[in-house]
Amino acid sequence: MTINYGGWAGKILWVNLTTNEIWTESTENYLDYLGGSGIGYKILWDHHVDGQLGTDPENVIVYSVGPLTGSGAICSGRMTVTSRSPAVPGHLITDGHIGGHIGPELKYAGYDALAVVGAASEPVWISIADDKVSIESASGIWGKGIFDSLAAITKAMGAASQCFAIGQAGENLVPMSGFMCPGGHAAGGHGAVMGSKNLKGVGILGTGTCKINATRDEMRDLDDHILGIIGSNNNNVVPSTPQSWTEYYSSGSRWKARDEITWGAADEPVELGEVAWDERNRIGYRCSMAEMYVGVEYTNKWLKRMGGCHACPIRCYCELKVPELKSRFNFKTEYYTNTCGGFIWGNYLMPTTSGTEEYALTATVGGYLRDDYGIFSGYGLTHHMFKDMKKADLFKNLLSAEEYADVPWELWDNNEPEFLVDLYPRIAFPDNYAHENILGRMMGDPATYIDVLKLDGTNPAIDNWNIYAESGVHLFNRSMKHALHHASECAGQVGSLINVIFNRDPMCHSHINIVNAGLPHDLIAEICAEQFGEGAFDPVKAYTPINEAKVKFAKWCIVKNMLHDSLTICNWVFPLVTSPDVNKNYRGDTTIEAQMYSLITGDEVTEAELDTMAERTVQLHRAFTALEMNSTNLRTDHDVLSDWVYDINPDLAFGDAGTIKMDRDDMQTALTMFYEAWGWDSETGIPTRATLESFGLGYAADKLESKGLLPG
Known part of the structure; x- marks a missing residue:
């Protein structure tokens, strides 16, 4: 069926690497999900299998763009990747985002998404030249780093093409791995998914255009x-x-x-x-x-x-x-x-x-x-983890004598970057050592090795060192074992709430684009009060108890984040709440995304209407998390913060100037208010049937109910 809106290519490209089948389906089935992350989550939901791992052949990985991608709209050059992630406990669904020019090229080739399923028997890469799609041998580049791989795919496709590839970390199924395209643009957490499919990379040459409705x-x-x-x-x-x-x-x-x-x-x-x-x-x-x-x-x-x-x-x-x-x-x-x-x-x-x-x-x-x-750091988690453990001198008791002697610690002690030349191969090639290579495996799979090494305060060999109590490690969400990413250290409860929703570090900059605008605090607080209500914005390290305005601020940030990752535009720049123009009293314009969408697609929407479309995917994500975790209570199973968040600076109390400390009771109150703002059960944090149905997600409510996971 022809899609009458501008912005859309109109087709989803499917490639089955097990059967070598290639086909397309209409994007029409996904229009309600806006594109990008929305397409990815809907495809993964439709193909969900209980207990499936990210590295199972039938797991789907989706590379998707939105109606703004390739339109020329400012900052519309991103692509989303969605799949189950080996980098998080339980291989839950996550999405990552990559910039550069690969997203627009996919659109110009005629596709709104590429969905890959199955696993090839030998290393391959996918060639997409408009409607000519083929599965090519990657035997000549398997084992090579990303830079050489990108050069080889570009040579095969032509200088006008775009491409992305995994490195040796992804090939060796290291959970903390990703892929890159030329120019330093990367997406983390799904390199091992590609490696498990023997998929080295993708090359795209598109000669079409992105049709837009506007003049x-x-x-x-x-x-x-x-x-x-x-x-x-x-x-x-x-x-x-x-x-x-x-x-x-x-x-x-x-x-x-x-x-x-x-x-x-x-x-x-x-x-x-x-x-x-x-x-x-x-x-x-x-x-x-x-x-x-x-x-x-x-x-x-x-x-x-x-x-x-x-x-x-x-x-x-x-x-x-x-x-x-x-x-x-x-x-x-x-x-x-x-x-x-x-x-x-x-x-x-x-x-x-x-x-x-x-x-x-x-x-x-x-x-x-x-x-x-192709190594992924989890927003620096692995690197903070290493440094804190090295300073605490834990490795002598965690590594075998043979492995400990094999590590050139003197290079680290002397600040010599040659230490990294030795360390990173231990992560990317975990099996290439005569010893167990616990150090490389830990940094390549912290979600597993935190438990294996009993870093939770239950290992007497390291004096019961507790990673969840160490603020220097920056492990913020205890349940998901992901790093602090613009959380309590910059936005108090607003940042903390943002950091509980997703299954990996949230990559949400909606609030940072306000908090770090650079304007005086009183002026930003005034702007935030206009947007969210009085008391939305605290000075950093001078936090006040949770209130409705902060909850509204946090929810708004997540919706905007999902909106940007679906349209797709850059969440490191948008939303434009503030501006450098004194003549505008430093105010920006939060309706720009709706203006872009309306002009390009011809589907006239308000900011509120567009935000509701983005919230649909947030609601689906939350239902999906409950389904994958088989959880009847996400408050206790998913939304749990590390102890250091509450115990840092023991001589200071929550609310004292100079600390980012949160209060346990205040955060539980914040979670309750947050759940209610989303229309989730206030005790469990799981969406109710009424909420899911109000977003056209009755099918998700039915699935949760069939599993006994829907709140009563």
């Missing part, structure tokens, strides 16, 4: 509106230093352009200077944030330019030219590109000092190795 002038007007209120990465709307054009500044802002910053490795070095908010043709200079990862000195030596995703003016990817990568470490190239986590995880593991050469090299060497092997 060119209408799109231009909306673009002009957005460019007049957009900030930088994390929607920082003020620069990091005092500048002539701005009333405010914030040292934590990712709006780094100023006189001291130079793209020193560019063919012709670029001295940035100030970049005022109304210089629209220079927006791409704002986010020169390599100094956050390697320091000012090495930024001015190594930064070649900023890169980024399709249709994004922000350009948050740092492209560095680091001669030492070849001269000292013998890598094949001196270039490395990534953003944020790609650079910072290595220094979470090593005891380096910011601003030093060791720090700068650890960031780049560590990022290069992890990306090439």
Whole structure:
């Protein structure tokens, strides 16, 4: 059936690697789920099998885009991957997100999603050239790192193509693995799913277009509106230093352009200077944030330019030219590109000092190795875990004498990044050692090895060290064993509630784009009060008890996050609640997503109507979690935080200035209020039949009821 809306390609591409069958189905069945994450969750629900693992052949992995992807709408260059994840307890469903140009290319090839099921008998990759889809041998690239694999697929498909691939970690079924596409864009947690299918990667060449309903002038007007209120990465709307054009500044802002910053490795070095908010043709200079990862000195030596995703003016990817990568470490190239986590995880593991050469090299060497092997860190969980355990001197009693002697600890002690050259192969190649390789296996599968090694305070060999009591590890959701990701450390109960919903770290930046906007607290609090009610926004480390406004704020953030991951647009920039424009009193515009959707699809919706469509997928996700866990009480089985969240800073109480400590009773009250705001059972946190049916999810209520999981 023909889909009359703009934005949609209209087809879901299916590939069965067991039978070599290739077919399509209409996207029409998924329009109510908005695309991206919504498509992924609906397909996984429809193909659910009790007890299935992420590495089982019949598990489905879905790569999907939304109606905005490839439309030219600002920041619409992302793709979602959805599947059961070996990286979380019970292999529950998770979704990850990848930028670059792969999502639009899938749309231009004529598809809204690629769903892969089955497992090939030999290594393969999937070639998609518009309607010509084939399964190709990957024997020549199996065993190679991601960088060589991407080069080989690109060579086979042509320079105009896009692709993604796993590294050796995914091939070896390491749970903490992912895949990447060129330019440093990555999605974590599903590399082992691809590896279990013998699927090395996917190459796409699309020669079609994304049809949109709007006229060119209408799109231009909306673009002009957005460019007049957009900030930088994390929607920082003020620069990091005092500048002539701005009333405010914030040292934590990712709006780094100023006189001291130079793209020193560019063919012709670029001295940035100030970049005022109304210089629209220079927006791409704002986010020169390599100094956050390697320091000012090495930024001015190594930064070649900023890169980024399709249709994004922000350009948050740092492209560095680091001669030492070849001269000292013998890598094949001196270039490395990534953003944020790609650079910072290595220094979470090593005891380096910011601003030093060791720090700068650890960031780049560590990022290069992890990306090439395809290792996922779980938002730094594995690296915080290693560093805390090393400082506590636990490894002597956890590893065999043979393995302990095999690890070059002196390199770590001396801050030498060569330690990572030794460590990361232990993760990516867990079976390549004469000893048990407990260290590599632990970092490649922390969800399992926290239990295997009894790191929960029940192992007398390590003085009952308790990972759930150690704030330095940053393990936040105890049940799901996932890392703190913009939780109590920046947004009190709002961030904490966001961190209980999903089965992995939530990757939600809706609140960060407000909390870290850079404006004075009183001004942000005023804006949040207008949006959510009085008391929604506390100063960091000066928290007040839970209230309705905070609950509304937290729910709104999750809905916007799911909205962005479904449409798909970047949640590291949107929503635009604030702006750098003093003439707008620093207010942004939260209706932009609805304006984009309406113009592109021709389906006129309000912000509230679009949010309701996104909430449908959140509700399905919650029902799915109860189904997969076979749980009658998600409050006790899923939404449990680590002890350190409540016990940090023992000399301070919740609410005292200077602590991120939460209060146990207050958080239980917050959960009850949160559940009620979603329409879930207030005791168990499971959606009620009435709620599910109100979102057109009666089939989910029926399934839960048949399993005895639906609240009474």
